[in-house]
Amino acid sequence: METNPRRHSERLVASGLWWGMVVLTAVIVAWLLLVATSPSVAATVGLATLVVLGAGLWHWGSLRVVAEPGRFRAGDAHLEAPHLGTVEALDPAAWRAALDRAGTDRAFLLTRPWIDRGVRVAVADPDDPTPYWLVSTRRPATVERVVGHTGAAPDERTTDGQEAREEDD
Template structure:
């Protein structure tokens, strides 16, 4: 079993406050009450957007890899390669294949690249931002080993 939430860094939580202040300054020309409403609305909407962006999860459960909204059986996956910082950057830019499934979070410095072995699937590989690429690769291998052969 593996479970990781790709939550945004703490420093990013300053962004909703700045959005609220910006909206408050814009609304200030209409009076102090609209400015306060703008402040509250900007902070709440910014926090909701950031929370939604940081709610992506990676899980290995019941013989499947769950990456964000995607659910892929582990028997449809091939070899997994943990990527260091340099390789992570290369695979999200110059080496990237537009057909690949990418669960990308720029604030996560490492990733895992997993080959897709299903011949019916046009996706060549999965690129998964993860803070623990070795642990995720091990969880996928363990889940694959638990699958009944047949």
């Protein structure tokens, strides 16, 4: 594995368990309809359920996360230097704690339930009310290494997104 990669790109594709739930749901729908209707109607509705749920899961899970030196993109959102602050890799325990905290902040969240880790990306733009981003990724340490620290760390922000400044004595 390269210790200092130049670029990281990944698609947040759903795990096999989620695809299994889509198939199971379609089978259950078809089975229930088989009791009340003809086999052709049950099969058609079951197949339509499979296609609709599969397309929805693919669309929801098709977001890309791209990290480059001085740039970070999550879905359609992007940050570039000098507005890109510190990137911190979060293991599963730190990820859960960060998600609990994010409910009280104006954080930008791009998370997927099938990924149990991610990165915390500080926003170094004083005009942006979003203090940080939490983004799911299967390789948070790689994203942290690729992006690196590109700007000054922003001041701590309060829960309403305003900067908290220490008073001088």
